[in-house]
Amino acid sequence: MVSMQKFLAACAVAGGLIWGGAAEAADAPASPSKVTQALTGDAVCTACHNESSPTPVLAIYQTKHGVKGDRRTPSCQSCHGESKEHLTNQKAPDVVFRKGAFASSESKVQSAACLSCHGKDVNRTRWDGGAHQVGDVACTSCHQVHRAHDKVRSKKTQAEVCFTCHKDQRRDSRKISHHPIGEGKVVCSDCHNPHGSAGPKLLAKNTVTETCFTCHAEKRGPFLWEHQPVTEDCTNCHTPHGSNITPLLKSRTPFLCSECHDGPHHSKDPAAGSVAGTQGGLTAIPSENYTGRACLNCHSMVHGSNHPAGALLHR
Ligand code: HEC
Ligand code: HEC
Ligand code: HEC
Ligand code: HEC
Ligand code: HEC
Ligand code: HEC
Ligand code: HEC
Ligand code: HEC
Ligand code: HEC
Ligand code: HEC
Structure with missing residues (x-):
């Protein structure tokens, strides 16, 4: 210097x-x-x-x-x-982009300077009204133009830039189970379009599931037997940024499942267990099956099944 x-x-x-x-x-x-x-x-x-x-x-x-x-x-x-x-x-x-000898210009003035050329780019048509624009974040809060390398555009360094403002995601990324972001294999912008999007939470695609399918295509199906929460939204069970419960789960089974499947565990086959009660013509399986063992031991095809007899997601 x-x-x-x-x-x-x-x-x-x-x-x-x-x-x-x-x-x-x-x-x-x-x-x-x-x-x-x-x-x-x-x-x-x-x-x-x-x-x-x-x-x-x-x-x-x-x-x-x-x-x-x-x-x-x-x-x-x-x-x-x-x-x-x-x-x-x-x-x-x-237009002053960084406070130095002079005060920096308002963020909308800064962004307008960039948008004069980049406003029509396909990736930025939803900048106006997007969370960053609304949150008073300027193009240059992320981009550095006087450097040979713009940190936010490199896989290895992008997250550092985002983490300066998004502390929760930094904390999550350090949990036992996480997308390999620190490892440089996945970047925030694989799932998010920071410039604005038609989906919620600046997601790159219109929905959570569509965003996840870009890499986890095998979860898309079609399945003969679908599991409704999976087709609805992966975040019914998963958390995208990090969890101490592998793999990226919101809570442990059986609690994860019990959030939606409360009440007795039923069987059409009375031989399946003692009669703890009946409901809708079904017989309740003994509670030890219900709480004592992980649901996944039996219902292993939690994302959907293609087995003709897999209606219960157990094969
Ligand atoms: C006669 C010398 C001179 C010329 C010509 C000049 N500048 Fe400057 N500029 C300075 C000085 C001195 C400063 C204050 C010191 C500093 O921060 O670098 C400054 C500051 C700046 C800053 C703000 C830096 C900060 O940290 O606040 C920007 C941006 C800038 N100039 C851009 C330009 C642009 C664009 C042009 C051409 C249109 C230009 N300058 C022409 C001398 C000049
Ligand atoms: C006068 C027009 C103009 C202005 C103003 C402008 N850019 Fe660009 N920008 C370009 C052109 C041209 C390219 C090269 C596009 C290409 O190669 O397809 C580019 C490329 C880029 C790229 C991609 C760089 C790369 O390595 O691929 C980024 C990021 C970018 N601009 C950000 C900005 C930001 C941030 C601002 C405002 C501070 C800005 N631009 C202002 C014309 C402009
Ligand atoms: C929240 C951070 C953030 C903000 C704010 C931001 N960008 Fe970007 N920008 C990125 C990231 C991350 C990439 C790399 C995305 C990729 O390569 O898929 C990128 C890529 C780009 C590119 C090159 C690739 C492309 O999409 O064409 C241009 C040009 C660009 N940004 C311009 C802008 C302009 C203009 C603004 C302000 C209107 C802006 N950016 C605001 C994070 C940001
Ligand atoms: C594409 C838009 C763009 C162009 C072209 C551009 N600047 Fe900048 N300038 C910026 C941004 C954004 C910053 C804030 C620092 C950064 O992003 O690296 C900046 C910062 C500066 C600073 C302050 C130094 C600092 O890092 O805080 C000076 C001085 C400056 N520019 C002068 C110039 C001069 C001289 C030219 C022509 C050679 C020029 N700029 C071309 C966007 C631009
Ligand atoms: C694997 C895809 C994926 C990756 C990679 C990813 N996100 Fe997300 N992010 C999501 C999804 C899905 C949501 C919405 C659901 C949620 O909040 O759990 C979200 C929500 C967010 C939110 C809003 C949180 C809220 O509570 O409203 C922020 C901020 C965020 N992400 C920042 C980041 C940052 C920063 C990175 C990179 C370090 C990143 N994300 C990487 C998928 C991802
Ligand atoms: C300069 C600070 C700053 C930086 C850097 C930044 N963000 Fe943000 N981000 C914000 C603000 C402010 C909001 C508005 C919502 C809020 O207050 O959290 C936001 C919101 C978001 C949201 C949530 C959108 C919603 O609808 O709730 C996502 C996702 C997000 N940012 C992703 C990113 C990603 C990815 C990066 C890096 C490429 C990044 N941000 C960099 C400040 C920043
Ligand atoms: C850019 C590609 C990409 C996208 C998009 C993506 N993932 Fe991933 N995902 C990966 C990679 C890479 C791994 C690590 C695989 C490995 O280590 O074998 C992974 C691993 C996982 C794991 C296992 C984690 C563990 O600890 O074993 C889960 C669960 C997961 N992703 C869910 C999701 C969900 C939910 C979404 C959508 C919100 C999503 N992924 C979007 C690339 C992606
Ligand atoms: C009903 C809860 C639930 C929903 C919804 C769900 N998952 Fe999972 N997912 C799990 C459980 C439980 C595991 C662990 C399975 C195991 O250990 O055998 C898992 C494991 C994974 C894994 C890592 C192991 C593997 O099978 O590759 C990925 C990747 C994954 N899920 C992606 C997704 C995607 C993408 C979606 C949305 C389309 C989704 N999940 C929706 C419960 C769910
Ligand atoms: C977000 C709510 C939700 C969560 C969490 C959830 N499920 Fe489901 N599950 C449903 C819904 C809704 C159906 C469809 C029920 C129907 O068709 O009557 C379903 C169907 C099933 C079926 C098929 C039974 C039938 O009657 O078709 C099984 C088995 C099942 N879930 C097991 C699990 C397991 C195991 C877990 C935990 C890994 C789990 N579920 C987590 C909502 C959930
Ligand atoms: C020991 C194996 C086993 C375990 C462990 C198990 N299930 Fe089941 N589950 C079954 C069988 C077998 C059926 C089918 C009964 C029948 O209809 O004949 C069934 C049926 C279901 C059904 C269909 C709807 C109903 O109530 O009839 C749901 C939902 C379900 N189980 C959820 C769960 C959840 C949630 C857990 C964990 C808390 C769990 N199961 C643990 C074997 C098991």
Whole structure:
């Protein structure tokens, strides 16, 4: 990092050209037209914000935003605004993304600078009204554009960015059972579209199950015998971010099952057990079967069964 003094010295040289020196600037600021006449394109800014800048702004040329010869490539001013007042009066640029010498602009002003080019991209058509936009999160709360590597776009580092705001998910990701996020195999954005979505909770697909099926296709079926809570919503039993009950379960069996299947365990076959009571023509199986053993020992096909006789999800 270069010292601020050295940077300001470099500015003073360029400033002679642009700001016209501090004394002159106070009473007779150079006109913007004179500035643009002298320097064009990025040079208007890089005359000062060059390699001696205390912040590494030039790394932008190693990113897609620095591809020379592509018409669509932004200039400094496409994002920061024309910034006449900065060029002539040493005031803040029109759009400041990070608080430093100047206060940062409102998040909607920051995002508008990006949306002027990216607003029509398919992935961002639901930005307005999405949880992040509504929650006052700006594009640049996640993205870094003056770095060769944008942390939020790399599998290994994305979660770190999300965790700065989402502490619950960080805590969950450290539990015994979790999606391999820390391992770099799954990222938050496999399940979520942080830019907004048609589904609930910014999910990448319209529903929870559709989102899960993108990777766990075998759970989609179709099954001859479906289990209603599975086709409805995987989170009836699973928690996506982490659990101390493997595999990613909300609670242990039999409690997990008992949340919906309360009451006596019935059998049409009286020989199945002693008669603890009858209900709807069915005979209750002894309670030891019910509470003493894991439901899954018998009803192992909890996600659905394709066996002709698998109506009870036991084969
Ligand atoms: C004559 C020198 C000079 C020119 C030309 C210049 N700047 Fe600056 N700029 C500065 C100085 C000095 C600062 C305050 C020190 C700092 O934070 O880097 C600054 C600060 C900034 C900041 C805010 C940094 C922060 O942390 O708050 C941004 C953004 C910025 N300039 C963008 C631009 C853009 C875009 C242009 C071209 C339109 C431009 N500058 C042209 C000298 C200049
Ligand atoms: C003047 C137009 C313009 C503006 C303004 C603009 N971008 Fe871009 N951006 C582009 C272009 C062009 C690409 C390259 C697209 C491509 O290669 O398909 C791009 C690519 C990107 C990418 C993908 C980079 C990659 O490596 O694939 C991200 C992320 C991005 N922009 C974020 C932003 C953010 C955040 C802002 C606001 C701070 C912003 N952009 C402002 C034109 C712009
Ligand atoms: C909550 C964090 C977050 C916010 C806020 C955010 N992004 Fe992104 N962005 C991401 C992530 C994560 C990816 C990588 C997704 C992927 O590769 O599937 C991404 C990818 C991109 C890309 C490249 C891939 C694509 O989808 O085209 C562009 C361009 C982009 N973002 C622009 C923006 C713009 C513009 C805004 C503001 C309107 C914004 N982002 C706001 C997290 C964010
Ligand atoms: C695609 C939009 C975009 C373009 C193009 C762009 N900037 Fe930035 N600038 C940003 C964002 C966003 C930040 C906040 C830091 C970051 O994301 O890396 C920033 C930060 C800065 C800062 C403050 C340093 C800091 O990290 O806080 C300066 C100075 C600056 N830009 C100058 C420039 C100059 C000079 C150019 C042209 C060479 C330029 N910017 C081009 C979006 C842009
Ligand atoms: C395997 C898919 C999946 C992955 C990976 C994933 N999520 Fe989620 N996330 C979900 C589902 C499904 C929901 C909605 C149901 C719920 O809240 O349990 C959700 C909900 C959320 C919520 C809203 C919670 C609430 O209580 O309203 C936040 C915030 C969140 N996720 C952040 C993240 C972050 C950050 C990451 C990455 C560290 C991440 N998610 C990774 C599937 C996923
Ligand atoms: C700068 C802080 C910040 C960052 C970084 C951030 N978020 Fe958020 N996120 C929020 C806020 C604020 C909300 C609005 C709801 C709330 O208050 O929790 C939110 C909401 C969400 C929700 C819930 C949506 C809903 O409908 O309830 C999900 C999912 C989510 N974020 C995922 C992510 C992912 C994935 C990342 C990383 C790619 C990320 N967030 C990065 C601040 C952030
Ligand atoms: C991007 C792909 C992807 C998506 C989307 C996804 N998963 Fe996974 N899931 C994985 C991977 C990878 C593993 C780890 C498999 C392994 O270790 O063998 C896993 C493991 C699991 C496990 C077993 C965990 C354990 O501790 O053994 C459960 C349960 C699970 N996922 C449920 C879900 C649910 C529910 C959803 C939807 C909310 C979902 N998954 C969405 C990729 C995904
Ligand atoms: C009725 C509760 C319930 C629902 C709903 C449910 N699961 Fe499961 N899931 C379980 C149980 C219990 C296990 C552990 C099975 C075992 O240990 O044999 C499991 C295990 C898993 C596993 C890891 C072992 C394997 O079979 O691959 C994955 C992946 C999984 N479920 C994905 C899903 C997906 C995707 C959905 C939604 C389509 C879903 N589950 C809905 C109860 C459920
Ligand atoms: C969120 C509620 C819910 C949870 C949790 C749940 N189930 Fe179910 N289960 C249902 C519903 C609803 C049906 C369909 C009942 C019907 O068709 O009358 C069903 C059907 C069944 C059937 C087939 C019986 C029949 O009459 O068709 C079996 C066996 C079963 N569940 C076992 C389990 C087991 C074992 C667990 C725990 C791993 C479990 N269930 C967890 C709601 C749930
Ligand atoms: C020892 C094996 C066994 C265990 C353990 C077991 N079941 Fe069953 N279950 C059966 C048999 C056998 C039937 C079918 C009875 C019949 O209709 O003939 C059945 C029927 C059911 C049915 C169908 C509806 C009804 O009540 O008739 C549900 C729901 C069910 N079991 C849920 C559970 C749950 C929840 C658990 C754990 C708390 C569990 N079972 C534990 C063997 C078992």
